[in-house]
Amino acid sequence: MPSAQPLPPTPTRLPRADRIQNFRPSVFTETRELAERHGAIDLGQGAPGLSAPRALLDDAMAAIAEGHNQYPPAAGLPELRRAIADSRLRRSGIRYDADREVVVTAGATEAVTAALLALCNPGDEVLTLDPCYDAYEAAASLAGARLVAVPLATEGDRFCLDEAALRAAVTPRTRLLLLNSPHNPTGKAFTAAELAAVARVCLDHELTAVTDEVYEHLVYDGAGHHSLASVPDMRERTLVVSSAGKTFNVTGWKVGWACGPDRLVGAVLSVKQFLTFASGTPFQLAVARMLGDEEEAWTAELRSTLQRHRDLLRTGLEQAGLRTYRCEGGYFLQADVRGVGYLDGARFCRDLPARAGVAAIPCSAFRHGPQNPHTDRLVRFSFCKPADVVREATSRLTGKWRA
């Protein structure tokens, strides 16, 4: 903060705790500013530009008007917990007790953070894959734990799991494994065989798993979603995290949840009661109705829309000379900038708004480990925007380098 006067030499000059020393304004803020300055289309951010189901919005407004505006139970409204349990049973065949094995959270983010705070001691290690969602490192460091990120391998146009590397990263301090599938930022959806490999590592080393499945409905090309909890023997050691935000295009509502054995869900609840206690009563009610009645029809429609937008973006990027990686799920496509004369994705992203009127985020912004020559030349573009926005962005890119 700018200040005309020198600050007094008191301890108030050093108000930041060690555990937040690495917290910086995120690359998303920087990219948004750069995009605004150049009137660029922002394909950096992952906020959906698509509308939510009308019935969901109407239900939330009705719930507010009807007076559902006070604290819900800390574990979440019973209607919503039942709807979540029913949905998981219907879709993955796994049964969760709505009273003891489901907890509603302020988005998936609170579920992940509360899980790490609840399950890790200072000095413990949390195993994940690199690159990864930026909140994971922050959550680990709030818990005093260390995030150990094992690089995803690449093979042709795919990202893949390196089971040997994952196994080699386990130490006596490893407490849990944090897996995100479909994966942000790569667009990878882990295959059943890869999940079986992850499960072997967890079972051999007695690790608890936390899976972030916020894109569970957005798996393309008919592949279908696989959860680590569905692998034999994994249900009892896996906390499955998801959220309404990406499924129904209501990221601002922050209605998320975690399902798992009661010892894990109870641990999350014991922390979250002192983080937010509870949130979003009318939104919880509306999401409960949506999960019950119209989840399948809505998500099938959204999936096919986003798959079309993915294809539009992929074609546009390829025509512009950027080779893309296969996107199997979620909101994002990775593109290699070498085809247009760059060696470094971060450099490309700094130039892109002025050069083409488009903004994107370098894959290196999600890297936790040391420099990685394979992924540092990649750039993440999101396609969760209206078709005309995706089309306009690709037309701005086309011919920019090859002409």
Ligand SMILES: *Cc1c(COP(=O)(O)O)cnc(C)c1O
């Ligand atoms: C968007 C996103 C989240 C955030 O979910 P909320 O429900 O908004 O907290 C969590 N994990 C991943 C991988 C995401 O992309």
